[in-house]
Amino acid sequence: MRKGIIEVASAAGVSIATVSHVINNTRFVSEETKRKVFRAMEELDYRPNSVARSLRSQKSNTIGLVVPILPSDTSNFFFMTVAQGIQNTLKKHGYHLLLSNNTTEELEDEKEQIKLFNSKLIDGLIIASIAEEVEYLNDIVGTDYPVVFIDRRPKGYGGDCILADGYGGSYNAVQTLIQKGHSRIGLITGELGITTSNERFEGYKNALADNGITFDSSMIRVAESSYESGYESARDLLNIHRITALFIANNVLTMGAMGYIQERQLKVPEQLAIIGFDDYDWTKITTPPLTVIRQPSYELGEKAAEIISLRINDKRVGKYEEYRLATSLVMRSSC
Amino acid sequence: MRKGIIEVASAAGVSIATVSHVINNTRFVSEETKRKVFRAMEELDYRPNSVARSLRSQKSNTIGLVVPILPSDTSNFFFMTVAQGIQNTLKKHGYHLLLSNNTTEELEDEKEQIKLFNSKLIDGLIIASIAEEVEYLNDIVGTDYPVVFIDRRPKGYGGDCILADGYGGSYNAVQTLIQKGHSRIGLITGELGITTSNERFEGYKNALADNGITFDSSMIRVAESSYESGYESARDLLNIHRITALFIANNVLTMGAMGYIQERQLKVPEQLAIIGFDDYDWTKITTPPLTVIRQPSYELGEKAAEIISLRINDKRVGKYEEYRLATSLVMRSSC
DNA sequence: CTGAAAGCGCTTACAG
DNA sequence: CTGAAAGCGCTTACAG
DSSP, X not given: OOOOHHHHHHHHTSOHHHHHHHHHTOSOOOHHHHHHHHHHHHHHTOOOOHHHHHHHHSOOOEEEEEEEXXXXXXXXXXXXXXXXXXXXXXXXXXXXXXXXXXXXXXXHHHHHHHHHHHHTOOSXXXXXXXXXXXXXXXXXXXXXXXXXXXXXXXXXXXXXXXXXXXXXXXXXXXXXXXHTTOOOEEEEEEOSSSHXXXXXXXXXXXHHHHTTOOOOGGGEEEEOXXXXXXXXXXXXXXXXXXXXXXXXXXXXXXXXXXXXXXXXXXOTTTTOEEEXXXXXXXXXXXXXXOEEEEOOHHHHHHHHHHHHHHHHTTSSOSSOOEEEEOOXXXXXXXX | OOOOHHHHHHHHTSOHHHHHXXXXXXXXXXXXXXXXXXXXHHHHTOOOOHHHHHHHHSOOSEEEEEEEOOTTXXXXXXXXXXXXXXXXXXXXXXXEEEEEEEOSOOHHHHHHHHHHHHHTOOSEEEEOXXXXXXXXXXXXXTTSXXXXXXXXXXXXXXXXXXXXXXXXXXXXXXXXXXXXXXXXXXXXXXXXXXXXXXXXXXXXXXXXXXXXXXXXXXXXXXXXXXXXXXXXHHHHHHHHOOOSEEEEOSHHHHHHHHHHHHHTTOOTTTTOEEEEESOOGGGGSSSSOOEEEEOOHHXXXXXXXXXXXXXXXXXXXXXXXXXXXXXXXXXXXXX
């Protein structure tokens, strides 16, 4: 049986109101009284029941996180790294993290998860929505708590947005390949629609254009996010085209494409120059080690956690902002 | 403003008690009345406030998960995969998942996180404790809720235990190397103490012994769990010894060791045969693709979630059990 | 077959 | 400087 505030109050010889105010530092209490209360809490090993606290104060100190991770997609560690960044910084701010994966890529599923969160009374929501358009949030969230969007920027609802500079990273990658003398540069990208993929695609196109290289859509493969799909895209592309370089615009696809390239025993970068996406340790151990565009995924999570806690505590009011975290080229030996 | 049970009751023309009983199916209500209540709930888009529900019923439908993941250890996806397995099956049982990483490898931190969970009223705890001895749980958890241990089996507190057969996997790996003609087989293992590492170490030793090969402790490197540490261990081992085969007993260390081996341009398996641990997609794309011991991490999470929900609902009472999930050898080209 | 009411453990006006 | 009491939104004996 855990002790409650009543036991503490009586042990300290004060009212429960005073105990509460001492805990929350919410009105003046004399040093003397404070000491007695602290002592009583100590002795009883008192921990405030945060369920009761939540019910009364209508705050839960809990943030909900919804990210899309297919069960089949066992290699997509991007959102997991983001989640870690979120969790670790949320903890510093005294918030808990309620985790929910959208495993079906269905919008209904996403809504359902948010509704579940609602019944638990969350103070904020961090979401990488699968939808391009999230007007539905008006019905479900209303103005009950702030929403922070990560990785992609949907339309139709107001919230801060934490993104990596995918456009810049992609431009940079293609520019680098061009400078190395390539002009027949293939692209494997995740499905278009979400801003993330769109921007990376734009970066590819603009880098070509700025260098006077004609865009050829047959050098592009749009793939769903899976190892197999990356593998097949690389195979198709390399069998049809005499491309001399390949840029792969996301981490799972990079892995799959490398699977095909390793199997086919292509000499990299001599026969094919490669730049992949996302900097994980495994990119150091391919043969040769992979040049990649790094996006700061952990930091993206940290930032999202920071921003949402500012919003919750009204430190930041007014216009929603978009935060862009820089990407960078990590040069190794594949190009 | 969200609607409460009172609005539903008055809209349906019944008492709140009846509404509650309809929702929870907890006593007989006439079909007629049920219909009215359901209609009212529908119209008002009523969602029970689970904070209030928790406070009153002393259940939260929430499970806490504590796993150790160092912030530096950006490649340790084992527990993340486990967490996914847990989350996905918990969702099916109607439970939420509260996630907390122990990022310091300090026992105090672990305790603190559990205490935080306690104040939120969790119904169960799933934990991969960093401690070999968890008697402290008696004070913190008492008998308030069931605890399920994953990945490693600590002493001093009663709870079901979900483990992979690390001993068997390790034995199998070494046995395989021996059958390929190797007798000078190095081992890189995570720090001993936790049962996981201990068992894998035992498997290594017993496989040697059963084949009449003398154990030589100078062929062993004990490393902390990081890419760098794996890299350095491989370097040390290969510089000192003429080993012809290497077994690496965890995933992060495998990656680090492969980093060194790739850099040194060793011919695998000709100059060095290798078996690693954990089957991730990246093991397919090294040169050559890596033979590994697979442990079913996602399934381990699923199992943990299943067991804890059985315990919570008293479907399973009595003696705590240990569940062993089989490991398997995934043969590729590195040995 | 259903209702009136207590109470889960806190926070927070109100009052002095 | 501090206390008495209402109330957050439910569940659950108790009663009929």
